[in-house]
Amino acid sequence: MGRVLEGALGQANNGAVAIRCPVVLLTGDRPMWRDLGPDISDGPDVEQLKRNLIKLGHADGLGLTADQKFTPATVTAVKRWQKALGEKQTGTVSLGSVVMLPQAAVRVQQLGAQLGSALGATAVMTVSGTDLVATVQPADNQLSQFKPNGRVTVKLADGSTINGRIRSLVHGGSGNGGDNGPDGSGGADKTTVTIALDHQRQAKQAGPSSVTVTVVGETVSDALIVPVTALLALDGGGYGVQVVSGATTRLVRIQLGLVADAKAQITGDVQAGAQVVIPK
Structure with missing residues (x-):
């Protein structure tokens, strides 16, 4: 059904992210949660940063690999990236200067600041994915x-x-x-x-x-639909229905499938078009 x-x-x-200015958008599943620099411990956030540096071309000729170590080559790649952005070349990526999002492109969902207003703790904009x-x-x-x-x-x-x-x-x-x-x-x-x-x-x-x-429900061969009120709980468990046969009825054990909108999906010794008893 x-x-x-x-x-x-x-x-x-869902998962919209508030952006504060100025920040740089990079691609990654993990949010930035610490400064990234030469003295930090190894971690997947370092690997994520290095993947971005390699993709952006700032690791060319450095032999940089996307592992979890912040190596001297990583410092050089970060400085190249900072130079390209016109930022001070520190070799360290400060917490709050980068936003990591899974999408390479985002949609501006809502603006939180007006043109010309002073920037503070208020989010400049909220963004979300571009997929419908x-x-x-x-x-x-x-x-x-x-x-x-x-x-x-x-x-x-x-x-x-x-x-x-x-x-x-x-x-x-x-x-x-x-x-x-x-x-x-x-x-x-x-x-x-x-x-x-x-x-x-x-x-x-x-x-x-x-x-x-x-x-899309589960597919069941030769299934029939009956009102849920026709179902009878059987001794020992399971369900059955009373099938009308001429002037009499017979109790038939059935296998119960999906139930929705007061109707039940059943399989068993019941033929299509058969009448079942619905208790009043």
Whole structure:
């Protein structure tokens, strides 16, 4: 069974980073948490910095490798980088002078300072990724269908479809930076599901818009759908249904599959079109 929901296509603000000026954006998964210089201990943050220096061309001819040691060659590469930026050539990267983000390009989500104003502790801007994502806010009884890394199909405004993956489930937020859900209703108490899309070019051609999201469920051969009220708990565990056979009924043990919207997926000795008893 699949679950179809209305949602919205837009840019994600999950994990948005506040930027204070002046800073340099480098690519990396780990945030800067200390000064990086000749006297520091080895660490993955050093490796991350060295990867950037090599990629930017400031390590040419130095034999620099992207390991976790801050070597004399690293000091030289840092000084070359600082010279290119017009900064004082110290050979040390100070905490707060660099922002590490996984993306090489970011979107300015919100400005926190006005032109000409003095810079202090206030964030100059908040940035987020440039990829489009889909967001939906399912009802509580639908949340079981949405699992981390679960697959979905997203129908875009132009009628085309695109596959996606459930990236996050966040309770109490709209996922689009506002107070409302994709349908315009208040989203403060709802869970927002954010979906990463497989093909960004196709999504960007459609542009931010309303979308329809279908959850890709598990595939079961020869499964039937019955109201959940038809299910009977059996002695020893498991479930069954009473199947109408002429003027009588017979109890049939079934295997229970997915349950959604008061309907259950079953397999067993039940034929398509058969009538089952629903207790009043």
